[in-house]
Amino acid sequence: MVLKKVYTLVFLRNEKKILLGLKKRGFGINKWNGFGGKVEQDESVIEAAIREMKEECCVTVKKDDLKSVGQLDFTFEGDPVMMDVRVFSGVVYYGTPSETDEMAPKWFTYDNIPFDDMWPDDRLWFPYMLNNKLFYGKFHYKDLDTISNYDIRELKSM
């Protein structure tokens, strides 16, 4: 039986900048991340994405404003459960990105993305997202800082 957990990852962005969040606790603490988290039993992936945006940075996004842009499968040495991360991108949002207990949001221009303070996989697949190419990436982490192998490919459709 395949052990996997589904997660969401949302990036608000326009032609000038992208919103990242500095994780203040838990998994990925002190890294600039996308916004998202686990998809619960009683919700769809898109509902989870919308919920997490609200919870993590007080911003409201609507279903039709989120575009599915990629999927990332993460496995970690010694952990049987794969992270199946559904990546979304959006331009339109309501409210002001605000700090919460979880995340401190900040806009970054594309020439200034803090890859050294992000998950190591980001610098590998961000170019696909930033060039509006759909992608499917698989990353195996030997430890939380080291990717031991990966594959990433452009998709023609999600």
Ligand SMILES: CSc1nc2ncnc(N)c2[nH]1
């Ligand atoms: C566990 S691997 C991972 N890469 C990520 N990139 C951006 N935001 C996240 N939350 C990420 N998690």
